[in-house]
Amino acid sequence: MSDFSAQSLGVNRNIAEAEAIHIKRQILALQELYPSRGYIVKDVAESTTILSSPTFGRKLNHTYGFALSGPVTNDDLHIIEDAYKLNGVQPELDMCEFADSTAFGLLSTHYKITGSLCEYQRFLADFQCSDILGRAIDVSIVGPNNYGTFLEASIEGFRDGGRSAELLKVLAESATARSDTILFSASINGEVVGTAGMAMIDTKERRIAILYIDSCLPSARGKGVHKALLLERLRVAKDRGCDLVAATAREGSISARNIEKIGLKPAYGCKIYTKDQ
Numbered sequence: 001m002s003d004f005s006a007q008s009l010g011v012n013r014n015i016a017e018a019e020a021i022h023i024k025r026q027i028l029a030l031q032e033l034y035p036s037r038g039y040i041v042k043d044v045a046e047s048t049t050i051l052s053s054p055t056f057g058r059k060l061n062h063t064y065g066f067a068l069s070g071p072v073t074n075d076d077l078h079i080i081e082d083a084y085k086l087n088g089v090q091p092e093l094d095m096c097e098f099a100d101s102t103a104f105g106l107l108s109t110h111y112k113i114t115g116s117l118c119e120y121q122r123f124l125a126d127f128q129c130s131d132i133l134g135r136a137i138d139v140s141i142v143g144p145n146n147y148g149t150f151l152e153a154s155i156e157g158f159r160d161g162g163r164s165a166e167l168l169k170v171l172a173e174s175a176t177a178r179s180d181t182i183l184f185s186a187s188i189n190g191e192v193v194g195t196a197g198m199a200m201i202d203t204k205e206r207r208i209a210i211l212y213i214d215s216c217l218p219s220a221r222g223k224g225v226h227k228a229l230l231l232e233r234l235r236v237a238k239d240r241g242c243d244l245v246a247a248t249a250r251e252g253s254i255s256a257r258n259i260e261k262i263g264l265k266p267a268y269g270c271k272i273y274t275k276d277q
Contacts, residue, residue: 004098004268008267009098010205011121011244011267012096012098012119012267012268013068013098014203014204014205014206014208014244015119015121015208015244015246015267015268016064016065016068016096016119016268017065017068017203017204018201018203018208018210018246019064019065019119019210019246019248020047020048020064020065021048021201021203022199022201022210022212023048023050023062023064024041024048024050025178025180025199026050026060026171026174026178027039027040027041027050027051027052027060027174028041029173029174029175029177029178030052030060030170030173030174030177032177033170033173033174033177034170037052037053038051038052038053038087039051039052039060040052040083040087042079042080042083044066044076044079044080045066045067045069045072045076046065046068046069047063047064047065047066047067047068047080047093048063048064048065049062049063049080049083049084050062050063051083051084051087051089052087054087054088054089055164055166055167056164056166056167056170057163057167058092058272059163059167059171060167060170060171061084061087061089061092062092062093062094062272063080063091063092063093063094064093064094065096066080066093066095066099066103067095067099067100067102067103068096068098068099068100069100070100071100071102072100072102072103072106073102073106074106077103077106077107080093081275084275090274090275090277091111091274091275092114092272092273092274092275093107093111093272093273094117094270094271094272094273095107095270095271095272095273096119096268096269096270097268097269097270097271098268107273110275110276111273111274111275111276112273112274112276113271113272113273113274114272114273114274115250115271115272116250116251116269116270116271116272117248117249117250117251117269117270117272118248118249118250118251118256118266118268118269118270119246119247119248119266119267119268119269119270120246120247120248120249120256120259120260120264120265120266120267121244121245121246121264121265121267122234122244122245122262122263122264122265123243123244124234124237124238124242124243124244124245125243127234127235127238127263129231129232129234129235136188136223136224137186137187137188137193137223137224137225137228138186138187138188139184139185139186139187139228139229139231139232140184140185140187141182141183141184141236142183142184142185142195146185147176147183149185149192150172150176150183150185150195151169151172151173151176153185153192153193153194153195153215153217154168154171154172154175154195154213154215155168155169155172155215156215156217157194157195157215157216157217157218158215160218171213172195172213175197175212175213178199180199180200180201181197181198181199181200182197182198182200182233182236182240183195183196183197184196184197184198184229184232184233184236186216186220186225186228186229188220188223188225192217193216193217193219193220193223193225194214194215194216194217194220194225194226194228194229195213195214195215195229196211196212196213196214196215196229196230196233197211197212197213198210198211198212198233198236198237199212200237200240200242206242206243206244207241207242207243207244208242208244208245208246209233209234209237209240209242209244209245209246210245210246210247211230211233211245211246211247211259212247212248214226214229214230214255226254226255226258227258227261227262230258230259230262231262233245234262245264246267247259247264248270251269
């Protein structure tokens, strides 16, 4: 576990709170869109578990925030596991490294680490968006009349990542249906080449902008599209009263490198704990 100062630990708890709210709202939006498709949110010991079709994998079937508010028990874990069992999915818990040690003790039996994520953050007080990209890439906010184009571009940008078209569709639809999310598109010569979302979430301490669903069409990769989408969201986040932005990426990924290039720093890590078959 990293050696966090009291100040950084407080910020990290704020970010984790925002992330838990974020995934919860993702599912609540899908419940509104598809009330009969079995989208589930379960809160246990102040953690959030989201569940959906088993075919959607961990993207819409995982738990966040377990043991962040203090010690947890086997009873807490069993309630979460029972929810997964009813849904026919193996439990997966994204465990923040500063969670209470009781959780790691419980998970040491029957769980294995199957991946790791890094949470990045940046305060916006000193952020200045210089026009370093020129005007080759135009980034704009997407209105309801262009949601169809956003959906198509988002799906196309993610398609070669191995996820099903149905999952990509519902993820993009969830973003368009959320009142806390602003959608963005990037264009080159009038052609949409990338899309992204930003959820503005009020926690107990501050307003945090969560950057998510970043997608770039294969034909436009390597041209600075992702960087342009990131910078514009930071600018808008600051204008809309957010004092902190956060984003999640797998360590060492292209997304992580782009996030770091615009000044976001690692805040904390999460290990993915999956229950053994």
